[in-house]
Every structure is written in structure tokens, then in C-alpha cells.
Amino acid sequence: MADLYSPIASLPSYWIIVLLLATSLFTSAVYAQNLARITVSGQVRNTAGKPVEFATMVLLRTDSSMAKGAVTDTAGHYVFENVASGTYRVAATMVGYQRVISAPFTVKDDQLAVLVPNLLAREDSRTLGEVNVTAKKPFIEQLPDKTVLNVENSVIASGGTALEVLERAPGVLVDSQNERITLKGRERTLVMIDGKPTYLSAQEVVNLLRNTPSNSIETIELISNPSAKYDAAGNAGIINIRLKRGSRAGGTNGSATIGGGYGRVPKATAGLTVNHRAGGLSLFGNYNYDYRENFGSIDATRRFGSGDTLTSVRNLGYRPSTDRNHTFKAGADYAFGKRTSVGVMLNGAINDNNAQIDSKNLVYDANGQLQQTVTMLNASTRAMQRLSANANIKHSFDTLGRELTVDMDVSQVSIQPQDNMRTSYVDALGEEVRPELIQRNLPPSTVTIRAAKADYVHPLGKSAKLEAGAKISYVTSDNDVRFETLTETGYVPDPQRTNHFLYDETITAAYLNGSRDxxxxxxxxGLRAEHTRSLGNSVTLNKIVDRNYLNLFPSAFVTYNASPNHQWRTSFSRRIDRPNYQDLNPFIYVMDPYTYREGNPFLRAQYTNAFQVGYTYKGETSISLSYNHTTDVITGVNDPQGQTLRATTVNLAALDNVNLAISLPIQLTRWWTIRPSANVFWNAYDAEYAGQRLDYRQLSANLTMNQSFVLPYGFTAELAGFYNSPMVYGQMQYKSQGQLSVGVQKSLWNKAATVRINVSDLMHTMRGAGSANLPNTRLDFVSRWESRVARLTFTYNFGNRNLKTTRQRRSGVEDEQGRIGGN
Structure with missing residues (x-):
């Protein structure tokens, strides 16, 4: 059916496409022009006249923003290539030296090279007793347009998972019980990996992050208000997880990591990263294996009716599980001269989960007398494979910054779960009241994504530029749910819970973005236009939902640099969230004998108008106030069906969100730094569902505190904590939660190796708890999991440890994959 309208639906196997594209990119690049360019170069020396090796160099514009970065070689030399005309300064930083900045200089169009006078770096002997101060990026880095979590620099993050790192991120709430992620109090955050949306359901995104080892992550970016060059998806913004990648300086380097942990059950992790560069060729790759045993428990009570008709069902659930996860990445970049570079990249993950779910339901009458016990044992297995491939070319046309970038991507996610359920029914005396029920659920799903995009940058003089681009993505989702009951003649399909659902979606987009100083x-x-054509087909129910719509998404940003230390900014953007593919699937998934989840094929997209004003001091202290108005809010709800609870997703009328965010780094001493942050937000729902008025209004807060210490004898330490106050989400009202974590790190063998020890949730305070007042039903729950874990991690670095990282590039599917069900 998608072949009738998709312009790329008839493409051959995506592996053939990648090979053909890579061949054509390399062939075309051979013939690319290799013109002259403006270079800025110089040298850094210390007070003794010796060159300063491997210093971090930054080319700064007049507004102190970074134009380019570089690293000095063994002779102290550095080079910035392809520099546009304008006025700049050069800054140099290096551990053991004070930061040094050059005098302003001008780059003109008629120049081929600019030589900066030598920079003199003075030694910085910051010591306190035996405490040696070392420089590194903080775990939380506040930039004007985003917040960056430098995961590889965090002692506490070592040996954990991506989900555990996000729990400590400012403004982020991870709800493990309901498997959702919010940013600054807002739902539907677009989660990407290496700039690629995951295209998973909200539940699968959480599972993916839960199974992604933190040792494989370089940074996590929190972007609350993206520009028109990004896809318009993501009501609350974007969470982009950047995995570790290679280097582009000469030579070979790498690192090996091994670690283990224990809470109530064991964990283990191991990883290897290797990078190599020779001439214009750069190769990189990494592999990580993660083994972890987990457990989770829930105590939930549902009360139906009132008075003499009151019935209570208490659900006691326990879920021990074992996860085995493999993540990998491999790629190559090649530079043809100084103007053209091409690259290919492959990354993926293989996850296997085995769980034994014990769900005991105790049924009480109005007098509190036990009437019946219904127990369901579920031997659950779940396998997921995610594979993505990217081919990329970037060409600079001249020395003014005019350049073109083209990406071609394919990605596929395959999920193979199976639930084997055995349900027993006994009365208060333990006597069987009905025969045992044996069922199984097989809901395999496959999502395939094909995308292509091009981005062009055209400078207009020294202080203005235009950016334009286009993108097309074609996504197919195949979900074939088979729910079967065991009878005397074998397993028989249950027609009420069996459904084959196909979903095809094509999005074509174009944008124009302009800026001037x-x-x-x-x-x-900027203005972005997106045309969406989607077709949802329930083959089993013979139900088709066909949609075709065009939307415009404007954005505007104004910044005032009052001085080098004071910056004011304001912004507006309009965004969209399309329903996740699994949310559209009308199949029924049994959670326990009294609870099931059902999809909604008639879900509509939700739209958000986002406004923000902010202030930044010295590039670190940041204060912002934002207002967001969302219509047709996509929200999970609970709908009582007698004594059974039906969970589904619907469109509610409207949600207003106001957020105040404050980030304030404090340098108490030379060896002690505190980075507190606060996000205070107001959520107000204006909606009605099932005859119930949902006008919930709640003032909530997310508070984080990260402290870093430089200790004697090469030790460093971190102490981090967060607190989430009570908050509201649709019908649910959640109680507060928080935790405190600690970690210590020791460098060995002239910093060639590192040992890290950390303990998460030191006080064992983490839990999920909440309640909901539904029509004729009251729901209360408390859930716990293995949040307190002690971990030991050892990392050894080999080869040249002073290499620069490869160029970061955004691929063509990075804004799609987050909807195999973003949050």
C-alpha cells in the first residue's frame, strides 16, 4: 500500500543502497575541487621557551562564541582551516598552565594565511597541600543553546546505564514504573542516539536506554528549543545521546574497560575502543558488552465501587530479570584534500532479556475479607536488534564558509518478545475455583527507516548567513501480535487479542534559516515545512486510517551580548509530536489478570508553541523562563472496565507548562566545585475524559546537585543527588522521589589507567509512588527496583592519548528514530 504514494518505497534492500551510495560518494569526491583556503596558525610556548604539546585551542569570535577548535602538535603548532573573514581571538588551555588569549586580529577575504603571534603559556601551580588541581569538563556543562552531560568524565556514571545517567540530569524525570521520560515537566521528548531517532515506543525507548551501558557514551545533549534546521518533532525538545567515537589526529589509540557491580544481584561490563588515522583516512570502532541481573517490585491497590459494593484488588508483583547487551560502532572518514570529506558509519545493539514475572492479585470484599487469589506467572523473553548505517559527504566550495552536507541513512529495529503466562485461581482457603489458564503472547515487530537529507550553508558577508535544507524519510512498521490460549487440542488464537498491524509513513520536509549579527x-x-502521509492498517480488523497533512513550523531567536560576561536571549518555536507507532496499534497486551494495555489507531498529532527568555553569565550561570502551550495532548490514561483496568493513549484538549530553570556553578575552593540546578514548573491540564474533568494543576520541581573534589595523590571524587517533588501527569499524581550517589576515581601509571568506585542511591531512597482518582475507581501504587548498586570499573588507555575526536555529524534519520516511540 505504501508503494502507491511513497517516492522511495520501491528502493531495493537497504544494504545495497548503502553500498551503492558509499561508492558514489567516494567517486564524486575524487573529482571535487581542491581550492585554496584561509588558514589561521600559530605556536604556543611556555616561559622556558619550550613548545606546549597537545594544548586545547579555540578560535573565538568577537562575541566570545567558539568558531573552531584545534590541538597543538608536539612542536606546539596549531592550525585552524577554512576560516571565514572576520575578527577573532585565539585561546589556549592546557592542564598545568594558565589560560592564555591572543589579541584580536582580522581575517580578510584576500588572505590565504594568517599567522598569530606566539602565545606564552604560564605555569599554573594551583596546589593545596598535596592536592593537585587538574582540568576537565564538568559532568553538567551549561551552554547557551543546550545542556551537555559529559558522561565519560563522570565518576558516578561509570559502570551504569544511559537511563541511570538521565536520572541525574537537570530537568529530566525518568518514570521507570510507567516507562516514560519528561524534560522540564513536559512529555514527548525526542530521544536520539548519535543524532538518530530510535523509532521505538515510549516503553521500548526506556528499555533501550536501560540496556545501553554508560561506558559507551561520550555526552548527552539536552536541547529544549531546537531551530528550524532540526525536525519539528519533540514537544519537550531533544535528548541526544552521543556514543564514543574515534579520533582524527595521526596515529593509533584506544581504551579497554572492565568492571563489575553488585546490589542484590550481580552486574558486569567490558568494552574496547580503537581509533586510527593515517593521512586523510580515519578509522574508528568500539564494542561494549553488558551483563546485569535486575529485579523490580510493585504493590498496587485498586478499589472499585463504594459501600457494600466495594471491591479491592491488591497486586503484588515481583520481576527478577537478566539482561545481556552488545553495543557496537564502526566507521571511516576520508578527506580528499582540504575541502571534501566523506564517511560511512555502522552502529547497532543486540539486547536479550529473560524475566520471571510473578503477579499475585488478592481480591477483597467490602469488609476486607479475602475472597480470591489470582496468580499469574509469566516466563518472558525479549530480544531486540537495532542496526543503523550512514553514508555522508561534506564539501566546502570556497573560503567564505559556503558548504554542502549530504546524508543517506537506513536503520532497522527488530523486536522479538514472547510471554508464556500461567494463571491460577484459588479461594480464601486455597481451593481451586476454576481451571488453570495457560496462554502465550507473541508480538514481534519490525521498524525500517530510510532517509536522505541535504543541508547547505551560504554566508552573506561577514555577519550574516543563510541555511537551507531538505529531507525525506520513509518508515514502515510491521507488528504481528498473536495471542493464544492452550486447549485440549493445542494453542488456539484469541481473536480479541490477536492483530496484524501495518504502518507506513512518509515525511518530506524543507527549511530555510537565516541569521545576522x-x-x-x-x-x-527560520521556517520549516513538513508534509506527512501516513497509513495505518489493522489487517486483522480490516481497519484503515489514512492521513495526509502539511504543517509550517516557524522559529525565531534573538540574542543580546551586553558584554563578554552577560548574554540575554529569547526564542519562539512551533513543534509537532506524531503518535508513536505502537500507540497506534489497536492490539491488546495483557499486563496482569486485571490490567491490560490497548493501542488507539485514531490518535492525532499534538502541537506545541514554545516561548523562552534567558540570561547567561560568563557562559556558565544560566537562568531561563519558558512557557509552552500544547493542544491535542497525547496522554496515557486508565479506563476502568468493571474490575479490570484498561490502559490506553488518547488526545486531551490542552496543557499549559511554565518552567523556571536555574543553573549556578560555584567554585568554593580550588579543589571543590558545586553545580546546583533547579527546574520549577507548573503543569495545568484543561481536558475531559470519560466524563471526568481533568483540570489538574500542580507546581513541581526537579533539583539536582553535583559536587566534584580534587583530592591528594591523584584522587578525584563526586557527590551527586537529585530530588523530584510531587507532580501530575494526565490522571496520575506522583509522589516525590530522590537519591544520593558517590564516586571516587584514581589515576594510575601517568594517567594511562583509571580506577573508579561508585555507589548509586547510597541511602536507598528511590521508589516510584502515586495515585489516581478514576470514575468509580481509586488506584494507589508503590514500586521499587535495584537502585542501590556498588560498582568497580578499570580503564586502560593505550597509544596516543592526545588525539582529537572525529567530526560529529547529524544523519538523515536522527529525528525519526525517536518515534519508534518517543516520549
């Missing part, structure tokens, strides 16, 4: 003012505005 006027003295202390910077203005950026």
Missing part, C-alpha cells in the same frame, strides 16, 4: 545583537529566524 548587528553589533551586540544576533538574530536568527
Amino acid at each position: 548587528w553589533g551586540k545583537w544576533s538574530v536568527q529566524g
